[in-house]
Amino acid sequence: MGANAGHKEAPRLGDRCYIGPGAILFGDISIASDTTIGANATVNHSCEKEHVVLAGTPAKIVKEEMPNWLEFNRVKL
Numbered sequence: 001m002g003a004n005a006g007h008k009e010a011p012r013l014g015d016r017c018y019i020g021p022g023a024i025l026f027g028d029i030s031i032a033s034d035t036t037i038g039a040n041a042t043v044n045h046s047c048e049k050e051h052v053v054l055a056g057t058p059a060k061i062v063k064e065e066m067p068n069w070l071e072f073n074r075v076k077l
Helices: none
Strands: 053-055 060-063
Touching: none
Parallel strands: none
Antiparallel strands: 053 060
């Protein structure tokens, strides 16, 4: 997770986002709350929709209207 070459801004994440192992996020992008990012996904564009799953390279929405990762997996903090 980091800035894109020549830019200072790194990705901004909303609340309760889950980032799968090996995922890459870079650039001046925003990710909405309650977003799940799949393992090994490459995210280089903003996603303003909440309750979605992003996957692939480059990442795109593969599921919508999903509960956040914590709720889906019944994890209590």
